[in-house]
Amino acid sequence: MTATKGLEGIVATTSSISSIVDGVLTYRGYDIDDLADNATFEETAYLLWFGSLPTVPELEALRRDLSSYAPIPEQVLTQMKLYPKEANTMAALRSAVSSLALYDEAADDMSREANQTKALKLQAQIPTVVAALARIRKGLEPVAPKEGLTIAENFLYMLWGEQPDAVSVKALDTALVLHADHELNASTFAGRVTVATLSDIYSGVTSAIGALKGPLHGGANEAVMKMLEEIGSLDAVEPYIQGKLERREKIMGFGHRVYKNGDPRAKHLMKMSSELGTMKNDTSLYDMSVKVEELITSQKGLKPNVDFYSASVYTQLGIERELFTPIFAISRTSGWTAHILEQYEDNRIIRPRAEYTGMSDMKYVPVDER
Numbered sequence: 247m248t249a250t251k252g253l254e255g256i257v258a259t260t261s262s263i264s265s266i267v268d269g270v271l272t273y274r275g276y277d278i279d280d281l282a283d284n285a286t287f288e289e290t291a292y293l294l295w296f297g298s299l300p301t302v303p304e305l306e307a308l309r310r311d312l313s314s315y316a317p318i319p320e321q322v323l324t325q326m327k328l329y330p331k332e333a334n335t336m337a338a339l340r341s342a343v344s345s346l347a348l349y350d351e352a353a354d355d356m357s358r359e360a361n362q363t364k365a366l367k368l369q370a371q372i373p374t375v376v377a378a379l380a381r382i383r384k385g386l387e388p389v390a391p392k393e394g395l396t397i398a399e400n401f402l403y404m405l406w407g408e409q410p411d412a413v414s415v416k417a418l419d420t421a422l423v424l425h426a427d428h429e430l431n432a433s434t435f436a437g438r439v440t441v442a443t444l445s446d447i448y449s450g451v452t453s454a455i456g457a458l459k460g461p462l463h464g465g466a467n468e469a470v471m472k473m474l475e476e477i478g479s480l481d482a483v484e485p486y487i488q489g490k491l492e493r494r495e496k497i498m499g500f501g502h503r504v505y506k507n508g509d510p511r512a513k514h515l516m517k518m519s520s521e522l523g524t525m526k527n528d529t530s531l532y533d534m535s536v537k538v539e540e541l542i543t544s545q546k547g548l549k550p551n552v553d554f555y556s557a558s559v560y561t562q563l564g565i566e567r568e569l570f571t572p573i574f575a576i577s578r579t580s581g582w583t584a585h586i587l588e589q590y591e592d593n594r595i596i597r598p599r600a601e602y603t604g605m606s607d608m609k610y611v612p613v614d615e616r
């Protein structure tokens with residue numbers, strides 16, 4: 247038995263949700279470019295869960311359901327207020343999502359219908375949790391979700407405590423579409439592994455949140471912003487990046503396990519970053535990002551991934567860095583839950599093997615003789 251480090255190139259499951267072939271990403275057969283330009287996040291989530299784009303009545307019913315599920319149990323809100331204010335937001339989100347299961351009587355109901363309802367509930371409640379965590383951290387009271395708003399609109403409304411502007415809502419909605427699913431990425435795999443033991447959907451999403459938190463995965467968007475903050479100005483980009491390369495440090499937001507010629511989502515976020523900068527009469531973050539990209543692409547041959555330009559997009563929307571990965575989680579909940587439902591439909595426990603590299607033929611020696 248020979249191990250393949252990082253399972254690179256290993257095909258671990260079949261799936262009809264999203265695919266990456268020759269650098270082209272599709273959700274249920276629809277090119278991500280088409281969806282990013284035309285679809286809303288709710289349409290995209292419906293597509294991932296049910297396999298086709300919704301009709302008008304189907305979309306209206308989904309929006310009604312998401313709206314009605316958006317409030318979170320008072321007990322979870324109370325717990326969240328007791329979390330340390332300086333706690334990592336993804337760690338807090340992981341705890342809160344785990345707690346949501348305790349207040350759902352159907353948490354262990356494994357019927358298809360109950361699991362689909364829980365998928366919608368998680369999609370509706372995670373934005374409420376993230377917005378509440380953000381406000382609690384700042385010593386502010388959480389704002390309750392408002393009926394009739396889209397996920398993007400409601401999230402910004404709960405975050406800011408006022409009706410968000412149309413430009414911000416549209417930008418966030420497109421970012422949610424772009425992050426919704428991505429084949430067998432690490433967090434989705436973690437979620438599928440968890441539920442393949444026939445554990446519940448909350449456990450699967452909690453596992454996925456834990457995996458997304460890491461800087462080699464979703465946590466990279468926060469790491470990118472930290473790097474841009476450290477660089478500080480356009481003039482400082484070159485010496486900063488050269489220093490990192492000389493020290494053989496990784497540049498966050500670059501490289502990808504599957505895409506070797508560029509991530510198709512990055513160009514959309516790059517364009518949004520440029521447009522937001524122009525609109526706000528301050529393209530400094532965008533200009534710095536472009537300079538970083540030029541240097542890394544020419545010297546390392548690495549292209550930006552989805553996390554690179556999302557950092558400047560969110561910052562220009564006025565969203566704090568600590569919320570970048572939780573926003574990724576808000577979007578990816580649609581993909582995670584679609585994959586979890588798919589796993590339940592045709593389940594087999596996921597249990598690979600390890601190539602043993604430890605000692606052998608050891609004999610027990612009593613403790614006082616060692």
Ligand SMILES: CC(=O)SCCNC(=O)CCNC(=O)[C@H](O)C(C)(C)COP(=O)(O)OP(=O)(O)OC[C@H]1O[C@@H](n2cnc3c(N)ncnc32)[C@H](O)[C@@H]1OP(=O)(O)O
Binds near residue numbers: 501502503504546
């Ligand atoms: C939503 C997402 O999860 S997108 C990914 C987000 N993560 C990041 O942006 C973190 C930075 N990027 C990385 O760490 C990696 O590119 C990953 C984790 C995305 C992919 O990892 P792998 O598929 O294992 O790529 P691997 O590490 O084998 O990279 C191949 C080579 O490129 C180098 N490399 C890859 N990414 C980077 C980077 N961002 N900066 C510098 N060098 C890099 C590696 O060091 C390696 O070099 P070597 O062959 O000399 O050792």
Ligand SMILES: O=C([O-])CC(=O)C(=O)O
Binds near residue numbers: 431
């Ligand atoms: O697929 C991956 O390995 C990481 C990624 O880009 C994502 O999850 O969106």
